[in-house]
Amino acid sequence: MSEVASWGDSPQLSNKKGKNRLANESTPSTECKFNLLPEPIIESIFNRVEARGDRNAMSQVCKLWQKMDGMTRKNIYISNCYSIAPSDVSRRFKSLQKIKIKGKPRAYEFGLLVERWGGHAGPWIGEMSRAYPELLGLSMRRMDVTDNDLRILASRCPKLQKLKLHKCCGFSTGGLEHITRSCRTLRVLDIEESDDIEDTGGPWLELLENSDGRLESLNIASAGLEEENIKEVLPVVGRSLKCISSLKVSDMELGSFFKILDNSNVPVVELGLGCYCSSPEDPKELASSFALRLSKLRSAVGDRGMQVIGETCKQLKRIRVDQDTSEYMTDYITQKGMIAICEGCRELDFLVMYLSDVNNEALAAVGRCLPKLTDFRIVLLEVRNDVKDLPLDEGVRLLLQGCPILTRFSVYLRQGGLSDKGVGYIGQFGTKLKWVLLGCSGETDKGLRLMAEGCRQLERLELRCCPFTELQLASSILNSWRHLKYLWVQGVGATSGLGVDLVTHKSGFLVEFMGETQQILGYYSATRPRTDNPRSVCLINYVPPEDRPEADAKGFQGNTHASQGDAHSFYSDYADGYVRNSCSEAEAFYPGFNENNLYPDADENAFYTGVVDAGLYLGVGDSCGYPEFGEDEAFIY
Structure with a gap:
């Protein structure tokens, strides 16, 4: 032997x-002798590995380990619905219980995305409900969901316990009625900020009384529903909600909330009242009522509200202050409120604020008081013209120095808000950052170059109205950010030439170019390019020379890199090898479908063999608290 x-x-x-x-x-x-063990023993070992990174690494060791991973993994997170076909997911993972899927880019939330961009939930719901009839949880974010999708989900997955449709659109209360009527073991129902919901009436909310009475979280805030109906029905339904620990609606009096929560036998950990302010004492009353048991909060009023929360709710973990354009909005958060929160709530690991004014002192307070912070985001609103303490370079430096475990960082400011020096500080002191969003930041390519020298672990980058050219973007992405999996750019550097550069040098990478709005969206895909894109979206993907017509292949060999001077001519001359505007009638409606909208037989070569870390760029993970889906759990208006 x-x-x-x-x-x-x-x-x-x-x-x-x-x-x-x-x-x-x-x-x-x-x-490896490990593989000689009986499969049940190997499966048992895999079931005992909980860390997401370890599971991802183990799944890429060999075919047997990938098979074991597919048999034992219970939860999965798909960071982009177009990164893999639904049929490929069900082929690889045999016993999923919880699934999280993101659709449209974040730009959709701010009205920046082209119309009818995509993000259809139908193919995913159809395949997931067919393959996993024992499904317990489904979370979708920024996707188009129809009433028929919800009907199929309710009929095929009656044991569903958690349904989150965050910032989704296309369905009505009639679709929700299918869920509340058929899924009697619901624990979480979350439709927050799905503000295009059509309220067709019906007993969708009353049907919760017929459940097993163990609903833990109900979130119907900012969903565009008839507020008067909610105010009448919810207190009645509340009598049967004995396990409710999280309750969020758009507008309700404090007294009504307390009556509902008095029926619960468990501590309240999350509360959202929407715009409830009737007097300056309301924030104090709310904070003092839940000071000992509240770890997440959704409502506050101006700097005064932030000061009261900072004084009273010392154990808060997550705070988000969103922009409120309602008629009730009488005050805005400034640096005073931000400093009060930082000095009072020192256990925070998540802080998002929309501010009317901010200064370097406020950012320094974050670094001084919040060493456990992992996710920080601010937006400077265009409601004041007298913001004086700009740029925020020194504040950014002190913040990053004082938050050693920060992995997500976003600053959306205004012109002059962050100089090249400040952008360089992000690279120098943000070495652990994996997600960065910059708006109106930087002055020249020098800032991006300095940032790229330090942030070598960056996986997601989003830029809007930043003065970085396509040459510097391509250089930073291809030479420094080798782990980058997702890119969104709007502005001067969002060109077709950049898209060609990226798909040529990043195996499995696909770029969507939207010339009308000067945007590009780039991501890895382990399946064919999608075919449901509108004509305003050009898909740029690499076609190897051997798969192209002879003339194109011959021309391509001398043009493997598009420089700034010839990018557009290169793009035009060889567009057939890179770009598709729309699908033909015979092509699939969605990746994973054939011309008859049926799922094809399993293709063992569906994954790109040249793509590294396939499990990582797909966002596969066992952790239910993945940041992208956890970010909606703590809001303050």
């Missing part, structure tokens, strides 16, 4: 079996 190199082998052991046999092996065998 030939010697086998395996875990635990040593030269001494090998010499006993045959003198220097292992040392003389020119090409050691990669066979």
Whole structure:
């Protein structure tokens, strides 16, 4: 028998079996004795590995380990609905229980995306409900969901316990009625900020009384529903909600909230009242009522509200202050409120604020008081013209120095808000950052170059109205940000030439170019390019020379890189090899469908073999608290 190199082998052991046999092996065998164990034992071992990073790494060791991972993984997060076909997910993962999927880019929330961009939930709901009838949880974000989608989900997955449709559109209360009527074991129902919901009436909310009475979280805030109906029905339904610990609506008096929560047998950990302010004492009353048990909050009023929360709710973990354009909005948060929160709530790990004014002192307070912070985002609103303490370079430096475990960082300011020096500080002191969003930041390419020298772990980058050219973007992405999986740019650097550069040099990378709005969206895809894009979206994807017509292939060989001077001519001359505007009638409506909208047979070569870390760029993970979906759990208006 030939010697086998395996875990635990040593030269001494090998010499006993045959003198220097292992040392003389020119090409050691990669066979592992671990794989000789019975599959049930290997499966049991996999079930005991909980860390997301470890599971991802193990799944890429060999085919057997990937198979075991597919058999044992219970939760999955798809960061982009177009990164993989639904049928490929069900083929690889056999027993999923919880699924999270994101659709449209963040630009959709601010009205920046082209019309009818995509993000249809139908193919995903159809395949996931077919493949996983025991599904317990489904979370979707920024996707188009129809009433028929919800009907199919309710009929096929009656054991569903968690449904989150955050910032989704296309469905009505009639679709929700299918869920509340059929899924009697619901624990979480969340439709927050799905503000295009059509309120067709019906007993969708009353049907919660017929459930098993163990609903834990109900979130119907900012959903465009008839507020008067909610105010009448919810207190009645509340009598049967004995386990409710999280309750969020758009507008309700404090007294009505307390009556509902008095029926609950568990502590309240999350509360959202919407715009409830009737007097300056309301924030104090709310904070004092839940000071000992509240870890997440949604409502506050101006700097005064922030000061009261900072004084009273010392154990808060997550705070988000969103922009409120309602008629009730009488005050805005400034640096005073931000400093009060930082000095009072020192356990925060998540802080998002829309501010009317901010200064370097406020950012320094974040670094001084919040060492546990992992996610920080601010937006400077265009409601004041007298913001004086700009740029915020020193504040950014002190913040990053004082928050050593920060991984997500976003500053959307105004022109002059952050100089090249400040952008450079992000690279110098934000070495652990994985997601960065910059708006109106920087002055020249120098800022981006300095940032790229430090943020080598960056995975997601979003830029709007920043003065960085396509040449510097391409250089930073291809030479410094080797782990970058997602890119969104609007502004001067969002060109077709940049898209061609990226898809040519990043295997499996696909770019969507939207010339009308000067945007590009780039992401990895393990399946064919999508075919449901509107004509305003050009898909740029790499086609190897051997798969192209002879003339194009010959021309391509001399143009593997598009420089700034010839980017547009290169793009025009060889567009056929890169770009598709729309699908033909015979092509699929969505990745994973054939011309008859049926799922094809499993294709073992569906994944790009040249793409590194496939599990990572797909966002596959066992952690239910993935940041992209956790960010909606703590809001303050």
